[in-house]
Amino acid sequence: MGASYIPFIVFTTLWAIVGIVLPFVVPKGPNRGIIQVVLMLTAATCWLFWLCCYMAQMNPLIGPKLDRHTIMILAKEWGNSPITLAK
C-alpha cells in the first residue's frame, strides 16, 4: 500500500550493517563483547524506532488540520500539489 521501498531498504541496510556486520569486525580485546552488545542494541532500538514512525505514517487515517494562514503560507512556500483545487 503506502510503503515506498527505497527508504525502507536503505534504512534497514544501514542499521543492519551497524547491528550485524560491524559486530563481526570489532577488534579483539577485553571489551569486544561489550562493544558487540552496544552495536547490536543500538541498531535494534534505532531501527525499531524508525520503523514504528514510518509505519505509523504509511496509511494515515487522518490528515493534518491546518488553519487558513498556514495553508496560505504553505501554498506559497511548498505549493506542490499537481492539481488545482476546484472549489
Add this chain to the structure above:
Amino acid sequence: MGSLFRSAEMTLCQLFLQSEAAYACVSELGELGLVQFRDLNPDVNAFQRKFVNEVRRCDEMERKLRYLEKEIKKDGIPMLDTGENPEAPQPREMIDLEATFEKLENELREVNQNAEALKRNFLELTELKQILRKTQVFFDEHEGGVNPTESMTRALISEDSIARQGALGPVQLGFPEKSIDPEEFFPCFVAGVILRERIPAFERMLWRACRGNVFLRQAEIETPLEDPSTSDQVFKSVFIIFFQGDQLKTRVKKICEGFRATLYPCPEAPADRREMAMGVMTRIEDLNTVLGQTQDHRHRVLVAAAKNIKNWFVKVRKIKAIYHTLNLFNLDVTQKCLIAECWVPVLDLETIQLALRRGTERSGSSVPPILNRMETCEEPPTYNHTNKFTSAFQALIDSYGVASYREMNPAPYTIITFPFLFAVMFGDMGHGLIMALFGGWMVLKEKQLASKKSDSEIWTIFFGGRYIIFLMGLFSVYTGLIYNDIFSKSVNIFGSKWMVNKNWTFENVRNEESWMLDPAKTYEFEQVPYPIGLDPVWQMAKNKIIFQNAYKMKISIILGVFHMLFGVSMSLWNNLYFKNKLDIICQFVPQVIFLCFLFLYMVLLMFIKWVSYAATNDPGLLKSSPYCAPSILITFINMVLFKPSKVPLGCDDEMFAGQMVIQKLLVVCALICVPWMLLAKPIIIMRNQKKLSYSLSHQQMQSAATENGDASVGATDQQPMQNATQVSAGHGGEDEMTEMFIHQGIHTIEYVLGSVSHTASYLRLWALSLAHAQLSDVLWNMVLSKGLIVEDWRGGVALYVIFTFWACLTVSILVLMEGLSAFLHTLRLHWVEFQSKFYAGLGHAFQPFSFEVILDTASAPVEE
C-alpha cells in the same frame, strides 16, 4: 571473557606469609588492588591486635602532617602535587619519617611561639605608640584652652564639674590644681586601649561606678590591629580617663581590668612623652626586623615541607593501611608465619602470585608465600571488571542492588537501553545536542577535569555520569530527528509528503477557519510516508496532538513489551547458567507465553492496524477505511473479557480472518499459564522430596532391621531417636513447603499483575515525551516568537533580550529539569520494569584492599 556480563569467578584463598615478608607482600597486594581480606579475628578488640602500636604511630604521623598542612595552607604556599605514587616505604623507614616529622613539627611550633610572643610585643608597642599620638591631641586641646568639639562624654560630666570648669576657665587636667583642693591632688589620669565595641558599655560603667566624677576622652585607632593569639584583625580605641582621688583611681583601674582594657604608662610632661615616643618607634623598628626574620624562617620551613607533604601523606597512609590489613591476619602457633584468608578473582590468581613473589624478593625472605585455594559454601562477593566507560552504568545498577554472585549483569544492556528510553522521552534535536555537547566536552577534557577534583557534589555527579550524559544526548538527537522536533520546530529535509495547491487563494478557504488535508486524495497526500521521522506538516497542524498521541502511545507499548520480553529472556540465561531446569519449565516458559500471548499479540495488532487500514474514498473499501478502524485498546480489553467487539454498521468485527478464535485461544493459553506458574514448581519439589524421604525411610527401616537382627539390645535405644529425627524433619519439610507455596504465590501474582501494570507503566514514555514537546512549544510561542514580531532596529534589541531569556529557560527547564525527570523515569523503567524480570540483586560487592581506593577516600575529607 566474562567481562561485565557476569561477575568474575571468585575463590576463597588461604595465604601463608613469612612474618618478615608479610609487610612487603601486603604492600604489593595493595598496589594491585585485587584481593579482599577477611577478618580472621573478629572477636578481638581493635586495641588488642598485633600491630596496634604501628597503627598508632601512623596516626600520630598523620596528625603531624595535618598540622603541617594546615600551617602551609594558612600561609598560602602552593603544595606540590606531582601526582606520583610512591611505594609504601619499608617498616624501618618509618622511624626516619617519624623523626623528620617530629623535627619539623617542633621547629614549626617553636617558630610559631616565638612569632606569637614577638607579635604580642609588637601589638603592645603599637598600642603605646597610638596612645602617645592620640593623647597628644587631647593634651594639646586642653592646653589650647577651648574644646573645639563637644564630645558625648563631655555631656556626661556632672553639672557640678562643668560649673567648676566654667568658673575656673580652662583646666589643665592631669596637672596639680592646688588652688581648689590640695588634699585630692594627684597625677590623676590613666590612658589605655580597649576594643572598640566595648566603648559604650565601658563608658556607662565608668559613669555609674564613679558617679560621674570621671572624664573620658576616646579616639579611634584607624588601622586594625592583629590579635596575636587568634591572628584576627580587631579595631581598637584609645581612651584617656581623668579623675581625682585615690579611691576613684582604684575603681577606674578595676573597671579597666574588667573590660580587658590595657593600660599604658603615659608621662605627663610633653617632653617626656616625646622622648618615650621616640623610644617606642625605634623599638618597633627593631621588632619589625626580628619579626620579618622569624616569618622568613617559618616560610622557608614550610616551603621545604610543602614540596614533600603530598608524598609523605601517601606514604603514611599506605603504611597505616598495611598495618590495618596485617591486623586482620591470624598468627600461626609458631609465631613465624601469618595466615590470611582472602577472596580472589580466579582469573587474576597468577598476577597475585607474581605480586607475592615480588614482595618476598623485596623483603629478602627466602621462604616463598603459599597461596591455597579453599573450598567454601559461603557466597562469594560480586566483582565486575569495569572501566571508565562502563563504571557509571554499573553504578546505576549497583545502586538498586549488587548482583548476586555470577548472576546476569544488566549493566551491558543498560548502556544502550538507558539512553534510548531516556531519549524517547527527551526527543528533541536541539536539547539533545546541548546535552551531547556538554557530555562530549566532559569526555574530551576528562583528564584535566578529573585532576581538578572539585568538591561540588553536583559537579561530581555530572562528571561521574559523563558517558551516560553524552550517550543520552546522542540518542536524543536521533529520537529528535525521528520526532522531527528541534526546539519545537520541524525541519523539512526530504520534502513533506502532504501537498497544498500553489494556486490556493483566500477564497478557497474563506468559509472555514481551518482545513484538513485528506489522506485519501492523491493530490493532497503522496501516499508514501516521509522517509525519516514524522512529516514536518504535523508540527503546524492543529490536530498534531491527536496524531502524535496515537503514534507515541503505540510506540511506548511496543518498546515496553520488547523491553520486558528482553528482561524475561535474560532469566533464561540465568537459569541455563545455574542449571535450573525446573525454573525454566515452571517459570520461564509460562512467563514468556503469558507475555507473548497477551501483550506481544497487542503489539502485533498495532502493526496490523498500521498496515491494513487506510484512508480511502472508495465505498468498496469501507471495511479497511478509517471509519471501520478499531481501537486496539478496546479490542484488547474485549479479548481478555471474551466479549465480541461492537463495530459500526457495515464493518467487519475482525481485523483478520479468524481473529476471534485465535484471540480466545491465546487468552485461554495465557490463563493456563497462571496456575502453571503458581503450582507446578512447588508440586514437583514436593513430589521429589516425598520420593527422597520414602527411599530414605526405606533404607533406614532396612538398616534398623539388620541392626535388630544383629544386636537387639542397641536397637531399642536407637529406634526412638531415629523416629524423633524423622518427625522433626517432616515438620521442617511442611513449613518449608508452605513457605514455598506462599513464595511462589507472591511471585506469580507479582508477575501476572506486574505484566499489566508494567505495560501500562511504559506509557510514561508517551506522557513525558508529550509533556516535553508541549513545554518547548509553549516556550517558543510565549517567549521567543514575541521577540520575532517586533520590527526594525527595536526588533534586534528585543530579540537580543528575549533570546537570552528563552535560552536560559531552555537550558534550565527543558534540558536540566526535564532531563532530570526523564532520567528518573528511565531509571525506574530499568529498575522496576526491566530488572524485576530476572535480577535478584542479593549479592555483596567485592571490596578489594587497594591503595588507590584508600588514598582517594582519605584525601576526600581534606578537600572539604
